[in-house]
Amino acid sequence: MSERIRIAVTGLGIICALGRDRHRFWSNAVEGRGGIGPVDLFDTSGCKAAIAGQVREEPDPERTRRGRVRRASRTDRFCMTAAVEAVEQAGLAGGGSSSLERFGISLGSSTSGMPEAERWVREGIERGFGRQRASRVLRLPSSAPADAVAEMLGAGGPRLSNMTACTSSALSIGQAADLIRSAETPGMIAGGGDTLCLMTYAGFNALRLLDPKPCRPFDATRQGLSLGEGAGVMVLERWEHAVDRGAQPLAEFLDYGATCDAHHMTAPHPDGRGASAAMADALARSGLDAGQIGHINAHGTGTDLNDSTEARAIRAVFGTDGVKRIPITASKSLFGHGLGGSGGLEAVVLVLSLIHQMAPPTLGWESREAGAPALDIVAGAPRRLSCTYGMSNSFGFGGANCSLIFRTAP
Amino acid sequence: MSRVVVTGIGSVGPGGFGTGSLVRALDEGQPLGGVETFDTPRGRRREMRVARIAPFDPEPFIPARKLRRMDEVSQVWTVACMLAHSDAGLDAAGSPDLPYPPEDRATFLGTGLGCIAATWEYLRELTAEGAAMANPFLFSESVANAPAGHSAIELDARGPNCTLTCADASAVAALSAAARSIRDGRAKLAYCGGLELLPSLAVQTLAALGAPGFLGEGCVALVLESLESALSRRARIYAEVAGLASGSDPRCGSSEWSRDADRMAGVLRRAVKRSGRPAVRKVFLHASGFGAADEAESRAAAAVFPDAPVIRPSLVFGTLAAASGFSLALSALDSSRLSSDEAQTVAAWSWGGGLHSVSLCGPPA
Numbered sequence: 001m002s003e004r005i006r007i008a009v010t011g012l013g014i015i016c017a018l019g020r021d022r023h024r025f026w027s028n029a030v031e032g033r034g035g036i037g038p039v040d041l042f043d044t045s046g047c048k049a050a051i052a053g054q055v056r057e058e059p060d061p062e063r064t065r066r067g068r069v070r071r072a073s074r075t076d077r078f079c080m081t082a083a084v085e086a087v088e089q090a091g092l093a094g095g096g097s098s099s100l101e102r103f104g105i106s107l108g109s110s111t112s113g114m115p116e117a118e119r120w121v122r123e124g125i126e127r128g129f130g131r132q133r134a135s136r137v138l139r140l141p142s143s144a145p146a147d148a149v150a151e152m153l154g155a156g157g158p159r160l161s162n163m164t165a166c167t168s169s170a171l172s173i174g175q176a177a178d179l180i181r182s183a184e185t186p187g188m189i190a191g192g193g194d195t196l197c198l199m200t201y202a203g204f205n206a207l208r209l210l211d212p213k214p215c216r217p218f219d220a221t222r223q224g225l226s227l228g229e230g231a232g233v234m235v236l237e238r239w240e241h242a243v244d245r246g247a248q249p250l251a252e253f254l255d256y257g258a259t260c261d262a263h264h265m266t267a268p269h270p271d272g273r274g275a276s277a278a279m280a281d282a283l284a285r286s287g288l289d290a291g292q293i294g295h296i297n298a299h300g301t302g303t304d305l306n307d308s309t310e311a312r313a314i315r316a317v318f319g320t321d322g323v324k325r326i327p328i329t330a331s332k333s334l335f336g337h338g339l340g341g342s343g344g345l346e347a348v349v350l351v352l353s354l355i356h357q358m359a360p361p362t363l364g365w366e367s368r369e370a371g372a373p374a375l376d377i378v379a380g381a382p383r384r385l386s387c388t389y390g391m392s393n394s395f396g397f398g399g400a401n402c403s404l405i406f407r408t409a410p
Numbered sequence: 411m412s413r414v415v416v417t418g419i420g421s422v423g424p425g426g427f428g429t430g431s432l433v434r435a436l437d438e439g440q441p442l443g444g445v446e447t448f449d450t451p452r453g454r455r456r457e458m459r460v461a462r463i464a465p466f467d468p469e470p471f472i473p474a475r476k477l478r479r480m481d482e483v484s485q486v487w488t489v490a491c492m493l494a495h496s497d498a499g500l501d502a503a504g505s506p507d508l509p510y511p512p513e514d515r516a517t518f519l520g521t522g523l524g525c526i527a528a529t530w531e532y533l534r535e536l537t538a539e540g541a542a543m544a545n546p547f548l549f550s551e552s553v554a555n556a557p558a559g560h561s562a563i564e565l566d567a568r569g570p571n572c573t574l575t576c577a578d579a580s581a582v583a584a585l586s587a588a589a590r591s592i593r594d595g596r597a598k599l600a601y602c603g604g605l606e607l608l609p610s611l612a613v614q615t616l617a618a619l620g621a622p623g624f625l626g627e628g629c630v631a632l633v634l635e636s637l638e639s640a641l642s643r644r645a646r647i648y649a650e651v652a653g654l655a656s657g658s659d660p661r662c663g664s665s666e667w668s669r670d671a672d673r674m675a676g677v678l679r680r681a682v683k684r685s686g687r688p689a690v691r692k693v694f695l696h697a698s699g700f701g702a703a704d705e706a707e708s709r710a711a712a713a714v715f716p717d718a719p720v721i722r723p724s725l726v727f728g729t730l731a732a733a734s735g736f737s738l739a740l741s742a743l744d745s746s747r748l749s750s751d752e753a754q755t756v757a758a759w760s761w762g763g764g765l766h767s768v769s770l771c772g773p774p775a
Contacts, residue, residue, distance in 0.1 A: 046542025104658070110554065121533040129611060134450075134618035138665045141522065142554060143575045147664035147762035156673070158656040159764045160583060161575045163524065163554040171572055178590050184656060199533060202541035203549030258596065260571035262512065262562040265479075266550050274568060277513060281596075397550065398559025400571045 005181045006239035008249035009406065011090030013082035014348045016230030016335040017053035020060065021085055026352055029360040030382040035335045036214040036226045041115065042198040049210040052196050053228030053336025073113035073139035076148040078193040078231035083149045086189060090235040091247050104157030104185045106176035107146040108168025108192030110340030113139030115197045142340070145193060157185040163340065165396030168192050169232065170343025170404055174256035176236050186241040191344030193231025200339060201227055207266060215302030216364030217330030218311065218377050225301040228336020232344035234351065251351045254405040257281025261399030267305055268395060272313030278401035279317045279391065286405045290318045293326060294387020295359055297350040299395045300330025301337055308372060310393065315373040327378045327385065329353070333363035343394035347404055350392040354408045359383045411593045414651040415640050416742045416770070418498025418633030420490040424461040424626065424727065427493060429739055435726050436740060441624060442727060450618040458617050460608060461626035461728045472564065479547070480560055481528045483607050487519060487557035488564050490631035491601045495565060498633040499645055509643050516569035516597035517558045518588035520580030520604045522733050524554040527609040557605060569597040577760035578698065580604050581630060581735035582768055588634050589651045598639050603631040604735030622699025626728025630735030632742065637774060649745035652753060653685030653769035662763030667703035674710035677765045678755060682714070685769035687753035690718045692744065694737040694756040697722035699729050707757065715755070734758035741770050748772030
């Protein structure tokens with residue numbers, strides 16, 4: 001296990017269907033306003049659903065115009081917006097070009113510049129690919145958001161880009177902590193983002209996983225997921241580094257557990273073995289007992305298989321009685337499933353929940369299905385918390401699982 | 411923290427299966443592949459040398475019923491992992507003799523373009539036939555971590571599973587993350603490496619973007635283990651992963667290569683310093699094919715390793731090939747001839763400014 005180097009969270013940034021900064025997001029979230037509505041970024045004709053958690057407040061161009069990043073994709077702009085907010089809160093912005101020189105970037109994404117690539121393919125089919133401006137697909141690789149953020153912020157430390165489906169940005173946060181603990185860097189800007197695009201929308205429709213109504217994670221009547229978009233980014237620093245420069249830690253990142261189901265490409269293992277192993281590993285590596293976790297931000301997609309599997313996995317780790325006392329929020333009911341960005345988005349939500357000692361509600365939840373574990377889903381209204389430790393779960397295609405654990409700042 | 415060693419190598423390259431073809435090709439020093447011609451915008455045509463992987467039959471490795479559900483990149487990566495698994499002297503997945511439980515086996519794949527062929531095909535169908543006609547198989551195979559998901563299923567690897575992308579440097583980034591995972595006790599064994607296949611549309615696009623004139627396909631998987639575990643099962647050890655370092659050049663545009671020799675030298679120095687083996691016997695340089703970037707790399711190497719011979723595998727295998735995985739494989743093979751206090755260093759840079767380096771040293775005495 002890593003030598004125990006403490007890691008502070010000193011800045012948070014978020015953009016999603018509920019708002020383009022943490023203040024607007026949080027006020028909307030605790031008031032239970034849903035961000036899922038009609039999607040107009042592409043034609044959903046023939047799909048079972050026509051809704052998503054689309055970002056309506058476009059990224060602030062003043063924020064993303066810094067640096068000389070050209071041709072930024074929608075995902076790039078989301079990540080840049082959230083990153084600027086996070087470094088500003090951390091007190092790292094405006095400190096001259098050297099303030100972030102040693103910081104690294106670790107971002108996850110899955111769709112990245114896909115909307116731009118879709119236009120390129122459409123026009124290529126119409127006009128011939130030989131006539132297409134190839135520069136329009138420069139932002140397609142999932143490494144592009146990290147490159148754009150690094151260039152904008154002048155971050156010269158390690159750079160990692162993760163594309164492990166829906167665990168991408170949760171793993172990015174965990175691996176950022178690994179790099180800090182291995183003394184590669186004093187701090188990392190970590191998280192991730194993704195954008196809505198026809199490719200994923202049609203793909204999930206083909207897999208019959210879209211709910212025509214806003215998703216209702218863990219509810220007995222759930223019919224599938226609602227897609228979303230945005231970015232969630234945080235500044236992680238070696239604790240002493242943060243304190244020495246006068247920063248105020250917002251929370252502490254303890255550790256993470258990462259596993260793989262090794263079972264099926266698109267379906268979780270029915271016993272939730274990989275999910276429960278990730279949660280158990282995160283607890284063990286954080287030096288915690290299951291009874292110390294006071295809040296869980298669940299993966300909670302709203303699909304039949306994910307929610308039933310995750311519920312069983314949570315019960316396996318926390319026990320039949322334990323799950324009755326842990327308030328659980330499924331944030332995807334608020335802003336949809338941000339795919340590769342969801343782990344970053346939900347990690348930011350979890351840290352905000354710990355800071356405010358308040359769990360946002362899970363929209364649409366009314367009752368659990370027969371035979372499902374009796375989870376304590378926060379529904380209807382936000383719930384006051386009284387806890388020190390929280391967990392955020394992310395599970396993805398390919399059987400990848402990742403659980404993150406944060407604690408309140410002392 | 412555990413020390414980490416390389417005990418298995420598997421490759422699928424232009425010369426076929428196995429590492430022997432890599433070594434022979436490097437020794438011969440002639441560029442592999444052939445010249446292909448591509449249309450670029452405004453009616454121009456451009457010739458590119460492309461070293462493609464040799465046609466291969468994956469059926470001896472993967473049952474036909476499973477192959478039907480796997481895209482070619484997933485087949486190639488999974489076969490490379492199986493070759494590495496076998497090379498490491500590990501028994502077949504599920505064998506009671508396997509020294510590690512499934513939960514202790516991790517997967518770290520690095521790839522720049524990932525499942526680009528499936529993605530293009532899926533997008534073409536989607537564009538032509540509409541969202542309602544999307545092909546669920548192509549969709550799931552277009553997800554970038556599909557190869558790592560498939561290999562984990564075939565090898566029952568239930569530990570951390572991660573797909574990283576840092577353009578040409580992806581394999582070194584993946585090896586670094588895998589080594590950290592073992593050092594930190596998250597896994598006892600990791601399949602890691604790099605993968606790049608180049609459908610014609612991708613080469614055509616890269617040609618139009620001004621990519622260097624020699625691109626290569628390929629895949630390399632390495633088996634990493636903790637030294638303690640490798641010794642306990644008396645495994646053959648190729649090399650020890652002794653020093654890791656990474657950084658980046660934020661002044662480099664997101665579609666450019668770093669030309670900052672000082673930054674490159676800094677990353678190389680850190681990898682060597684962390685290895686604790688200042689006696690570097692050979693350096694595997696990245697050689698992206700972009701003049702100014704390669705000149706900066708040469709200056710950095712000369713500053714840090716004034717006396718060490720320099721190898722540039724991309725001159726034989728092409729750039730992009732296995733996303734720096736061939737350099738790792740060749741260095742690991744060569745390191746087996748070194749003593750434990752001698753090292754080799756691999757440099758891998760990515761467009762967009764990522765800088766990665768790893769120092770491998772000879773097997774522990």
